[in-house]
Amino acid sequence: MNSKNIEIRWHGRGGQGAKTAALLLADVCFKTGAYVQGFPEYGPERMGAPITAFNRISDREIRVHSNIYTPDLVVVVDETLLHSVDVTSGLKEDGAIIINTDKTPDEIRPLLNGFLGRVYTVDARKISVDALGKYFPNSPMLAAAVAVSNVMEKDDFIREMRTSYEHKFAKKPEVIDGNMKALTDTFEALESQLGM
Amino acid sequence: MSKKDRMSGNEAVAYAIRQVNPDVMPAFPITPSTEIPQLVSTYIANGEMDTEFIPVESEHSSMSAAVGAEAAGARSMTATSSCGLAFMWEELLVAASNRLPIVLTLVNRTLSGPININCDHSDGMGARDTGWIQIYAENNQEAYDNYIQAFPIAEDKRVHLPVMVCQDGFITSHAVQNILLEDDKDVKEFVGEYHPEEFLLNPGKPVAVGPYAVSNYSMEAKYNQEAAMIRSREVIKEVAARFREKFGRGFDFFEEYRCEDADYIMLIMGSAAGTAKQAADDLRDKGMKVGVLKLRVFRPFPAEEIAAALSKCKAVAVMDRCESYNGHGGPLASEVPAALFMNKVYTEVVNYVYGLAGRDFTTETAAGIFEELEDVVENKKQVRQCTYVGLRSKEGQ
Numbered sequence: 288m289n290s291k292n293i294e295i296r297w298h299g300r301g302g303q304g305a306k307t308a309a310l311l312l313a314d315v316c317f318k319t320g321a322y323v324q325g326f327p328e329y330g331p332e333r334m335g336a337p338i339t340a341f342n343r344i345s346d347r348e349i350r351v352h353s354n355i356y357t358p359d360l361v362v363v364v365d366e367t368l369l370h371s372v373d374v375t376s377g378l379k380e381d382g383a384i385i386i387n388t389d390k391t392p393d394e395i396r397p398l399l400n401g402f403l404g405r406v407y408t409v410d411a412r413k414i415s416v417d418a419l420g421k422y423f424p425n426s427p428m429l430a431a432a433v434a435v436s437n438v439m440e441k442d443d444f445i446r447e448m449r450t451s452y453e454h455k456f457a458k459k460p461e462v463i464d465g466n467m468k469a470l471t472d473t474f475e476a477l478e479s480q481l482g483m
Numbered sequence: 484m485s486k487k488d489r490m491s492g493n494e495a496v497a498y499a500i501r502q503v504n505p506d507v508m509p510a511f512p513i514t515p516s517t518e519i520p521q522l523v524s525t526y527i528a529n530g531e532m533d534t535e536f537i538p539v540e541s542e543h544s545s546m547s548a549a550v551g552a553e554a555a556g557a558r559s560m561t562a563t564s565s566c567g568l569a570f571m572w573e574e575l576l577v578a579a580s581n582r583l584p585i586v587l588t589l590v591n592r593t594l595s596g597p598i599n600i601n602c603d604h605s606d607g608m609g610a611r612d613t614g615w616i617q618i619y620a621e622n623n624q625e626a627y628d629n630y631i632q633a634f635p636i637a638e639d640k641r642v643h644l645p646v647m648v649c650q651d652g653f654i655t656s657h658a659v660q661n662i663l664l665e666d667d668k669d670v671k672e673f674v675g676e677y678h679p680e681e682f683l684l685n686p687g688k689p690v691a692v693g694p695y696a697v698s699n700y701s702m703e704a705k706y707n708q709e710a711a712m713i714r715s716r717e718v719i720k721e722v723a724a725r726f727r728e729k730f731g732r733g734f735d736f737f738e739e740y741r742c743e744d745a746d747y748i749m750l751i752m753g754s755a756a757g758t759a760k761q762a763a764d765d766l767r768d769k770g771m772k773v774g775v776l777k778l779r780v781f782r783p784f785p786a787e788e789i790a791a792a793l794s795k796c797k798a799v800a801v802m803d804r805c806e807s808y809n810g811h812g813g814p815l816a817s818e819v820p821a822a823l824f825m826n827k828v829y830t831e832v833v834n835y836v837y838g839l840a841g842r843d844f845t846t847e848t849a850a851g852i853f854e855e856l857e858d859v860v861e862n863k864k865q866v867r868q869c870t871y872v873g874l875r876s877k878e879g880q
Contacts, residue, residue, distance in 0.1 A: 313659045317489040326658035329515075329600060329841075348661075350757035352622075352654050353845040 299364035304425030309340035430473035492655035497522035506557035509548035516590035546574035556682030565592035579614025584637030601841020736785035745774030762849035790826030798831035812869030
């Protein structure tokens with residue numbers, strides 16, 4: 288995967304924060320000097336319906352405005368989508384997929400329509416509940432996307448996200464540490480899968 | 484000095500509105516332009532600008548209020564999309580014929596039906612003969628830049644016409660991308676203060692706005708309106724040149740991308756132009772001489788300049804993100820060949836309707852069109868002169 292010209296597709300359900308995660312990823316990559324694009328696909332919006340969001344991260348100006356059909360990375364924020372959405376559609380053979388589940392990559396692979404590339408799993412529910420006391424999958428999935436895609440260094444990511452959360456949660460600072468813990472816990476949880 | 488930032492097209496326009504700080508902004512929310520009045524309201528609530536924001540009950544009222552405010556002598560603007568623009572239609576004509584330099588930021592969305600919230604140009608194109616200047620943007624940067632240029636164009640004494648600055652709904656309005664933002668001071672300086680020569684709240688020089696005109700005078704008013712549209716051509720070029728000098732970017736009527744030696748040129752507007760440019764680069768790498776003419780200014784229509792730019796190529800794909808339902812292609816399919824013919828440029832033209840109601844336009848689609856043009860010229864492939872691209876099937880099932 289060329290870390291300097293990467294296309295990411297997010298699959299989630301309305302209300303889970305997949306769109307927010309895509310916009311946050313664009314935001315944090317921008318701070319490293321990259322050219323970024325983050326956008327959702329809009330349809331009849333309703334809570335729980337499948338939604339898609341996209342990122343392009345590049346070291347060159349991004350001019351293409353279409354959706355992404357041959358992503359380098361797919362992030363599945365809701366495991367139940369595996370039964371209704373063809374999440375590996377067009378995913379490059381040397382690409383990767385990250386799924387929010389308590390299962391292992393080997394247990395998940397049979398559900399991926401014969402995808403032969405890299406499969407990673409993150410138990411975002413457990414990480415989020417442990418760190419925040421509530422289930423917000425987008426912080427762990429954002430960290431997982433950064434860890435797997437290598438779009439930026441972990442330390443830069445952690446530093447920029449703290450600034451970002453301090454701004455975003457200026458009026459409820461009590462959730463900043465929990466969100467930061469969710470990010471670092473995700474990196475730790477992925478260490479063995481990434482062979483770090 | 485420019486500041487590197489990242490924001491969506493809607494955020495970029497709202498940022499520019501804050502910088503320009505117009506006197507009056509009546510608006511009514513409609514997807515996908517809703518964020519613009521929403522963000523402006525926030526800027527006002529935070530004391531970052533002091534525009535008089537009027538939350539009206541409909542778009543018919545928002546344009547009516549803009550007409551009233553502008554006639555009174557206030558720099559006025561509004562924002563809308565799709566059916567909102569359609570609902571303003573009557574007042575669009577009132578604004579233009581009363582020579583009121585209102586600025587409207589349009590976030591392009593298809594018109595019903597089937598009801599759909601996504602992008603095409605049917606709203607803007609539906610208003611193409613209302614007497615408004617129309618400028619289209621490829622991305623958030625151009626949406627920002629075009630908005631700033633709209634006021635000096637509209638308010639110029641030679642023009643006195645309203646300006647519609649358009650960007651593609653969701654595709655650019657809701658996509659976060661890199662952008663260069665200019666200093667507040669530089670933007671304010673570029674736009675300048677508004678000093679209308681004639682306005683209602685001027686007791687020293689009373690004027691009537693919008694009176695009945697009998698047939699003896701009405702036709703001259705319309706002729707003068709068209710004359711102003713013709714004069715706006717030089718003003719648009721001057722403002723673009725001044726913008727380039729101050730901020731270092733931008734185009735006049737259109738951008739010619741790799742057109743100089745191109746055999747095949749795609750004429751296209753809005754965000755799809757960026758995708759087409761990428762496809763042109765990909766094909767150039769394979770040795771095919773292709774280029775993209777991105778039309779920025781649709782009204783006034785730069786007929787002579789387009790004809791000159793297309794005079795040397797073998798074939799042109801004229802791309803319409805709008806259906807005219809006339810049995811003979813979209814709006815550009817009528818205007819571009821007319822421009823070519825009247826300037827004695829006899830090149831091959833194929834009209835493609837694409838991207839209706841948010842149908843995606845990809846680099847593969849663009850490349851396929853360039854290749855088809857080559858097939859038409861080199862192998863005499865027979866294609867319908869006005870055709871569709873991107874349908875689920877040829878029959879549109």
